[in-house]
Amino acid sequence: xxxxxxxxxxxxxxxxxxxxxxxxxxxxxxxxxxxxxxxxxxxxxxxxxxxxxxxxxxxxxxxxxxxxxxxxxxxxxxxxxxxxxxxxxxxxxxxxxxxxxxxxxxxxxxxxxxxxxxxxxxxxxxxxxxxxxxxxxxxxxxxxxxxxxxxxxxxxxxxxxxxxxxxxxxxxxxxxxxxxxxxxxxxxxxxxxxxxxxxxxxxxxxxxxxxxxxxxxxxxxxxxxxxxxxxxxxxxxxxxxxxxxxxxxxxxxxxxxxxxxxxxxxxxxxxxxxxxxxxxxxxxxxxx
Numbered sequence: 482x483x484x485x486x487x488x489x490x491x492x493x494x495x496x497x498x499x500x501x502x503x504x505x506x507x508x509x510x511x512x513x514x515x516x517x518x519x520x521x522x523x524x525x526x527x528x529x530x531x532x533x534x535x536x537x538x539x540x541x542x543x544x545x546x547x548x549x550x551x552x553x554x555x556x557x558x559x560x561x562x563x564x565x566x567x568x569x570x571x572x573x574x575x576x577x578x579x580x581x582x583x584x585x586x587x588x589x590x591x592x593x594x595x596x597x598x599x600x601x602x603x604x605x606x607x608x609x610x611x612x613x614x615x616x617x618x619x620x621x622x623x624x625x626x627x628x629x630x631x632x633x634x635x636x637x638x639x640x641x642x643x644x645x646x647x648x649x650x651x652x653x654x655x656x657x658x659x660x661x662x663x664x665x666x667x668x669x670x671x672x673x674x675x676x677x678x679x680x681x682x683x684x685x686x687x688x689x690x691x692x693x694x695x696x697x698x699x700x701x702x703x704x705x706x707x708x709x710x711x712x713x714x715x716x717x718x719x720x721x722x723x724x725x726x727x728x729x730x731x732x733x734x735x736x737x738x739x740x741x742x743x744x745x746x747x748x749x750x751x752x753x754x755x756x757x758x759x760x761x762x763x764x765x766x767x768x769x
Contacts, residue, residue, distance in 0.1 A: 544582075544637050546652040548572055553612055554657040557623040565597075565612040565656055574610040575601075576650065582637045584608040590632035596621060597656070599633050610635070612654055621658055624695045629656040662700040662747035666692040668759040676764040679731045687714075690721040690759050692743035700747035708740035708758070716741055729765050737763040 551574045553565035567574065578584055586599035596619060600611045610633065614621070630653060637648040668690065675688045694701040705721045707714065713727045714737070721741070742756040 544576065544578070544635075544648040545650045546574075546576060546635070548652065550653045550655060551610075552655050552657070554659050555612075555614070555621065556659045557621045557661050559614055559621060561614055561616045563614050565654075573607070574652075574654070575608050576610075576635055576637075577606055578603075578608055578637060579639075580606070581641075582639050582648070584635060584637045586610050587634050587636070588631050589634045591630045594619060596629070597631060599631075610652075610654075612656065623658040623660050623697075624664070627658050629658075630654075631656060660697040660700055662696055662745065664694055664696050664700075664745075666694040666703050666743040666745055666757045668692045668741075668743060668757050671758070672760050672762075674762040674764070676766055677725075677729070678766045678768045679729045680768045681725055681729060683726065683728065684724050686722050686724055687763065688723040688761060690716070690723065690741050690761065692721070692757055692759070694743075694745050696745060696747065698747075700745055702746045704744050704746055706742055706744075708742050711737075711739065713737060714739060714763070723761065731765045731767050735765050737765070739763070 551567065552571060553567050553574075555563060555565040576584060584601055584603070586601050588597060588599050595615060595617070597612050598615050600613060602609045602611065612631065633652050633654055635650040635652070637650075639646040639648075669692075673688055673690055677687050681687065690705065692703050692705070694703055702719075703721075704718050705716045706718065707716055713725070713729075714723055715726045716723050721743075723739075723741070739761040741759045741761055743759070744756045
């Protein structure tokens with residue numbers, strides 16, 4: 482998601498590109514905030530002699546984030562410069578400011594691997610805070626880290642002649658990494674063997690194969706099947722239990738070899754060529 486789309490979503494604009502292909506139309510319709518959008522409490526700070534010599538400074542907005550914690554999400558394996566997105570109806574991230582205040586955002590803790598970057602974008606009297614991926618080769622992997630708690634510092638600077646006033650505010654951004662179906666099921670072990678007697682009852686469980694997938698939800702739910710159709714054996718599609726479905730004949734065949742495949746149930750995981758496979762050897766013994 483682009484920065485324009487992130488801001489449009491925060492402003493409640495369902496279609497930021499209708500009628501225009503540029504971001505200027507989106508920002509142009511915002512306008513100045515009403516008095517209901519502004520916190521009236523002033524920020525008290527020392528004024529220098531040069532400040533007193535100039536014209537009176539209007540009371541600034543209270544320089545603080547409206548919320549101590551904000552929530553965003555971003556898919557794993559996203560390309561560089563992908564922006565994190567807030568859930569629907571979440572309060573927009575950022576600060577109300579006066580026009581003479583320059584604001585910068587910086588991540589100060591919680592990102593030791595330097596995945597993320599904080600950006601600012603002024604729209605009217607509000608400076609949006611956006612979190613995006615950096616332009617490096619490090620890829621987000623949910624299986625290695627599914628959440629991050631970023632501490633963000635906002636610094637506001639106002640220059641009046643030779644004097645400078647600096648304001649600071651802090652907030653926390655909880656980043657949730659969304660799962661992508663990027664892993665295939667894996668059998669462990671990949672080779673199974675069992676010996677059963679010729680008189681084994683039908684529908685008896687004779688072996689249990691197991692595959693695992695670290696993805697979440699349907700992406701991690703496994704479906705088992707036998708690669709080459711056989712009327713002699715069946716595998717349960719969700720448990721991996723192999724059962725006998727036809728009587729065994731030692732004189733006809735003393736060894737059966739099967740290939741069991743495991744697919745996850747996520748979108749795009751139907752190809753058997755990409756499935757994980759396990760080899761199963763079933764030796765038939767004569768009854769004593």
